[in-house]
Amino acid sequence: MIALNIRSNVVVALDTLRANKLRSGLTILGVVIGVATVMMMAAIVQGIKDQIVRTLEIAGPTTFYVVKAFSQTPVDPNNLPAYIRIRPDLSDAEARRIRELPEVAYSAIWGQAQGRLEYKGERTQNLMIQGADEGFVEIQGGDLVDGRWFTRPELGSGAAVAVLEEDAARKVFGRENPVGKSLRVGGRPVQVIGLYQKAGNIFEPPGQNIGAIIPYQMLDHQFQLDKTNAVFIPVKPRKGVTAARAHEAVTIALREMRRLRPADLNSFDLITQDQILETFNKITGVFFLVMIVLSSVGLMVGGIGVMAIMMVSVTNRTREIGVRKALGATQREILLQFLVEAATLTGIGGIIGIVVGLSLGKLVTALMDIDAGVPVTLTIVAVTVSVGIGIVFGMVPARRAARLDPIEALRYE
Numbered sequence: 001m002i003a004l005n006i007r008s009n010v011v012v013a014l015d016t017l018r019a020n021k022l023r024s025g026l027t028i029l030g031v032v033i034g035v036a037t038v039m040m041m042a043a044i045v046q047g048i049k050d051q052i053v054r055t056l057e058i059a060g061p062t063t064f065y066v067v068k069a070f071s072q073t074p075v076d077p078n079n080l081p082a083y084i085r086i087r088p089d090l091s092d093a094e095a096r097r098i099r100e101l102p103e104v105a106y107s108a109i110w111g112q113a114q115g116r117l118e119y120k121g122e123r124t125q126n127l128m129i130q131g132a133d134e135g136f137v138e139i140q141g142g143d144l145v146d147g148r149w150f151t152r153p154e155l156g157s158g159a160a161v162a163v164l165e166e167d168a169a170r171k172v173f174g175r176e177n178p179v180g181k182s183l184r185v186g187g188r189p190v191q192v193i194g195l196y197q198k199a200g201n202i203f204e205p206p207g208q209n210i211g212a213i214i215p216y217q218m219l220d221h222q223f224q225l226d227k228t229n230a231v232f233i234p235v236k237p238r239k240g241v242t243a244a245r246a247h248e249a250v251t252i253a254l255r256e257m258r259r260l261r262p263a264d265l266n267s268f269d270l271i272t273q274d275q276i277l278e279t280f281n282k283i284t285g286v287f288f289l290v291m292i293v294l295s296s297v298g299l300m301v302g303g304i305g306v307m308a309i310m311m312v313s314v315t316n317r318t319r320e321i322g323v324r325k326a327l328g329a330t331q332r333e334i335l336l337q338f339l340v341e342a343a344t345l346t347g348i349g350g351i352i353g354i355v356v357g358l359s360l361g362k363l364v365t366a367l368m369d370i371d372a373g374v375p376v377t378l379t380i381v382a383v384t385v386s387v388g389i390g391i392v393f394g395m396v397p398a399r400r401a402a403r404l405d406p407i408e409a410l411r412y413e
Helices: 001-019 021-059 092-099 136-140 153-158 166-173 218-224 243-257 273-316 318-326 333-365 376-402 404-410
Strands: 063-066 104-107 110-116 118-119 127-132 143-148 161-165 182-187 188-197 210-213 231-237 270-271
Touching: 021 273, 021 376, 063 243, 092 243, 104 243, 110 218, 118 166, 118 318, 127 273, 136 231, 143 231, 153 210, 153 218, 161 166, 166 188, 166 210, 166 318, 182 210, 188 210, 188 218, 210 218, 231 243, 243 270, 273 333, 273 376, 318 333, 333 376
Parallel strands: 127 210, 161 188
Antiparallel strands: 063 231, 063 270, 104 231, 110 127, 110 231, 118 182, 143 188, 161 210, 182 188
């Protein structure tokens, strides 16, 4: 019986909305904006998080990184805190020592800088110039689609050679095969020896896309390198070796190399995959919270609009309420009628907001080259919240309608 009453009230509510299209549309708009903002941000955040997880899975769940100092935000290299300033920079010798450990399968020193690719008047925007070795794909995934990786002499001498990322190479070379050609990377002349295709699920923030991979020694010698924030040693334990065991082995080796006494604190930090995800979650959590607060304002405006339109609706339909009461409608039935109408109003706004928000999220993530999924749980929550707003803000006008005296309502002009 209750389900039948709700169904009939929904039909009445839709008829009322159709009769007042402009007024209803403006009221729904506030709900649409609030819900769309939440859904768009949820799609973007979920897409980026999925990309990071998949990227970390490529390197392996036990892979970790040695850094000079771990900070959730980059520190100013020209104004370092005292505890970081006294720490020595990471070195290639330390990476080689870690590689010799029986617990470790791969270790090398890597670095990052920014620069453009330039060839015959064509150039890219600022891209990431990655200093690494032939083990780059082992940690980052992807494939070498043409040419070769660096030789040991090239790595040791810091030869001016580069493996270009495929998409970046196409931007400056077009259809011309870049292998064997010379171009400028960050203003430095290099010879292209290979073409690298990044993994389809690698996470790269906007403006941080890889442009070229060069020997670390070249990056160190020819580029201005931030050795606090942009130099690290990726470490991949051997198969069957736990992360904890590898951490211990690396820590002991580095403390021995740096001649640290038992009472001395470590002069380096280790970053695990869990720490990377935790840091990301903290950053995006604050960002997402701000978006929810902003969208809540939109939902609040929409809720106030619902209350206003329902108050007007109660006033305009006073005689109708009187007739229904005269025919035997109870206060509960009148209350339910107007609550269902308010919930329908915000429910429609919520559904439209979800569609708009997810569409905008898909568009933004497509531009960022990120595969975004649909946050199903949040979609259900968004619909529930939007309907709940209709019920909460519709309660006052609904109660007013339910308490109308039928005789006074029939006399209303």
